[in-house]
Amino acid sequence: MTRHIPVLLKETIENLNLKKGDIFLDATLGEGGHSFEICKKLDGDIKIIGIEADIDAIEKAKEKFLTDKYIKNSDFVFVEENFRNLDKVLDNLKIENVDGVLFDLGVRSGNFEESNRGFTFQKDEPLLMTFSKKAESVPFTAEEIINEWEEKNIKDVLYGYGEEIFAKQIAKNIVLKRKIKPIKTTFELIEIISSSVLEKYKNRKIHFATKTFQALRIAVNDEVGALKGGIKKAFDRVKKGGRIVVISFHSIEDRVVKIFFKEKALEKKGILITKKPITPSAEEISQNPRSRSGKLRIIQKI
Ligand SMILES: C[S@@+](CC[C@H](N)C(=O)[O-])C[C@H]1O[C@@H](n2cnc3c(N)ncnc32)[C@H](O)[C@@H]1O
Structure with a gap:
């Protein structure tokens, strides 16, 4: 630790x-x-x-x-x-x-190493992303954004708070996947992001999921x-x-x-x-x- x-x-x-x-x-x-x-x-x-x-x-x-x-x-x-x-x-x-x-x-x-609230893409954790341990401290968790929000609003969060250039594709794929089954964990989300971005985006120094995770965290904690x-x-x-x-x-x-x-x-x-x-x-x-x-x-x- x-x-x-x-x-x-x-x-x-x-x-x-x-x-x-x-x-x-x-x-x-x-x-x-x-x-x-x-x-x-x-x-x-x-x-x-x-x-x-x-x-x-x-x-x-x-x-x-x-x-x-x-x-x-x-x-x-x-x-x-x-x-x-x-x-x-x-x-x-x-x-x-x-x-x-x-x-x-x-x-x-x-928060990354031991919170078990979904800040990290190194571990498979529930998609909460709340600073507080009390999920009720915020109006919605990352899981709720991903599974309940309209595609356009998800895109706006990813672009507005993460400047994620693949926001549109990621939001579209989130909505397609959640129709099959709810998206619950960091690894499930990372798989969707991975299938939404270009291969060369994955070879950069910064992890391809960084901006999506940052954007969701900023939105969840307002x-x-x-x-x-x-x-x-x-x-x-x-x-x-x-x-x-x-x-x-x-x-x-x-x-x-x-x-x-x-x-x-x-x-x-x-x-x-x-x-x-x-x-x-x-x-x-x-x-x-x-x-x-x-x-x-x-x-x-x-
Ligand atoms: C970068 S860390 C601070 C580290 C601290 N200065 C130290 O040296 O240990 C930011 C902390 O702020 C807390 N935090 C972020 N937004 C907050 C908010 N709106 N209200 C209270 N705490 C918040 C986070 O939970 C996190 O522990």
């Missing part, structure tokens, strides 16, 4: 610019990689509120914090929730404002909607002078962040700390290939 390696760690810590005694909201706690290093850097003298949709990730984060002799007595609270509800989390904790917020978006390594809602609430709750750092892993998310930050800068409510996103160094990419598409943007509230 491998641990998730935090992406752009040094750059995140530097740019959050937190001080001893601050309150930090980690909107995507994951296994606590970023939060842990921030806590360590400030000798545990910081309050950390970690929000995470996936209880398994929270358990790992807790274990990391509670087994470290310096960190275990620090002030942290981890909440199983969607970050689109971060206002409610802060209200429940009676916290008005925070000094910094981090969104490290997308998936953690454990990742764009959650980000738009979450980032707005984060901006409302960060103190003047406080910063929001966002690490995104695909262009749709990065565009949402870029547009929102620009809007705030134009309204003279924020200063863009980065005009262009910070990206991982060649060294980081070689040590952690998952980091390669990471883009980090920062805004400071004024």
